[in-house]
Amino acid sequence: MNLYLNQIAAIVWKDFVTELKTRELLSAMFIFALLVILIFIFSINLSIVKASEVGPGILWVAFLFAGTIGLNRSFMLEKENGCLMGLMLVPADRTTIYFGKLISNLIFLSIMELFILPLFMIFFNIDLLSHLGPLLVVVFLGTLGFCALGTLLSSLSANLKTREIMLPILLYPLLIPIIIGAVRMTGQILDGTELADMMKWVGLTASFDIIYIGVSIMTIDHILEE
């Protein structure tokens, strides 16, 4: 068990060191998410439309589109120079690769989201601070599901020539339950609903998170094999 966790930690460490040197992933995700929010803020008349009604959807569009860039880049790192082959040759269960990449993706996306949330609050003039705790729980659940499925599918699409197109085509339809749950919960939180009053949605989102992780554990071996 110790070795298993150390191997996962090694993959996360490797991704972090790479990102510290290149700063490619976080900067690309942050700029893209910011761009999405800016485009919407300039195209919506907030004196007519209530910010808390359109805001959650816009926020999650920004997260998902920016996150897709991150997922694509994440496995491309392993494809360069045949590094994935190097990972496949170590005496590790293939799920270590999955969990290592999942945790890396989750952390990078979460960092991006923590930078975007204050900007979202400012641009849309929505008070997030008074709902911060429940909001962070919802953002975590949604991001976990996105990363759980996205890590699996990015490992699949990394072998394809049209990977940048294929990943969103494969990913977004399967993410619908998570997206619906995350957007609905975000909207209800901004309306002042307590987290305890939306356990149906919390349960739905968390269930799909678990399903995505379970399916990934069962299939990652076959997907990574040539």
Add this chain to the structure above:
Amino acid sequence: MESLENAIEVRHLRKAFGTLKAVDGIDFELKQGEFLTVFGPNGAGKTTLIKILAGLTRPSSGTAKVAGFDVAEGHPEMRKEIGIISHATALYADLTPLENLIFFARMHGLKQPEDRALKVIDEVGLSPRRNDRVRTFSRGMLQRLSIARAVLHDPAILFLDEPFTGLDLHATNVLKEHLQRLHDRHRTILMTTHDISCGLEMCDKVALQVQGKFAFLENITDIDKDQFESIYFDAVRDNQFAMKIDF
């Protein structure tokens, strides 16, 4: 590796990608410490053979045992016994050699990963560059670092897939020295190459793979090098299955 007579055993091995038979019925054994060079034209299935033996892809039929493990079962323990050097370096370009090797040492579960990484970096003569990004390395330096990565965990069996590709004369000689050292340390080596002189120089056995099959497999002492060269070039030109050759 436990004391096994055969480090590698292959029986009726086949691998098909759709209708393409990349490996089409290969049989051979390689004892511990032996060095087999496999020649063959492009598309003969040499890389596929190595990928099967390294556990990177499963055979369609037949069996292959490496270090006593059936490759089809994908035992993580098997991977402790093997290392691979190919034209893809399997190195992270934005990391330094030290960072790369510490990472792989941790993935192999080695104790004191940094010490081990420093030792193998020194063995391949890259200590002065251990903190430079791999992206800045020449092809020869990359290949030396690949060797370091492949031997980091001191495997008993090494697979080399066209390791001389793209190397200049100096780098080729350096690689040959490393391979000779590994051979002297009784490591089992299977190498594929187009370079006839390098391939014949160090090996104990020679095979010629054409269209997924071994046209022949002989001890180096039973080979006439000049005759082998002309047979090899005929196979490359015609890319046809050569009938069993009698020297």
